[in-house]
Amino acid sequence: SGTGLHIDPLWTNAWVTVLQGSKRWVLFPPATPPEPIGMQDPQVPSSIWFSQFYAKVKSPEWPNQWKPVEILQKPGETVFVPSGWPHLVLNLELTxxxxHNYASEFGPFSRMLHEVQSEEPAFAKEWLDTLTRERPDVALLARQSNPIAMDSALKESADSSIE
Structure with missing residues (x-):
């Protein structure tokens, strides 16, 4: 089992800690184009990806700037996946x-805001309201980073509450 090649939702970061078993990870730098590495929708299962794409991305001809990072994760180890990094995981045994995925004000904040607004407009409104109350510094950053998306989220949420 495992997960096919994907980028975590809404440009979140993630950490994964193995308690039992082991995982084989392949992570690609964010600038890697999706087509040559087999990133598609629906996802190619990780076991199939290894048979169809792994040899190509490990070949000497593969561009250095797209070379994958490989990790063999064992119990007690934590892997951090930065936002925007395409990755896949193969569980090597019962694991x-x-x-935990999380949003951070560090990194591609404006891109994350755009994703949240376009994918989850009602949540974007709630999130901005909560940020305004709890973290006004981050709410200001959100409005400055992506004012159109934030204004749109507020408008769409207000429109849907009227209906």
Whole structure:
């Protein structure tokens, strides 16, 4: 089992800690184009990806700037996945892990805001309201980073509450 090649939703970061078993990770730099590495929708299962794409991305001809980072994760180890990094995971045995995705004001903040607004407009409104109350510094950053998306989120949320 595992997960096919993907980028985590809404440009979040993630950490994964293995409690039991082991995982094989392949992560690609964010600038890697999706087509040559087999990133598609629906995802190619990781076991199939290894048979169809792995040899190509490990070949000497593969561009250095797109070379993958490989990790063999064992119990007690934590892997950090930065936002925007395409990655896949193959569980090598029965594996138990804890995963947490989170949004951060550091990194591609404006891109994350755009994703949240376009994918989850009602949540974008709630999120901005909460940021305004709890973290006004980050709310200001959100409005400055992507004012059109934030204004749109507020308008769409207000329009839907009227209906």
């Amino acid at each position: 138990v892990a804890v995963t």
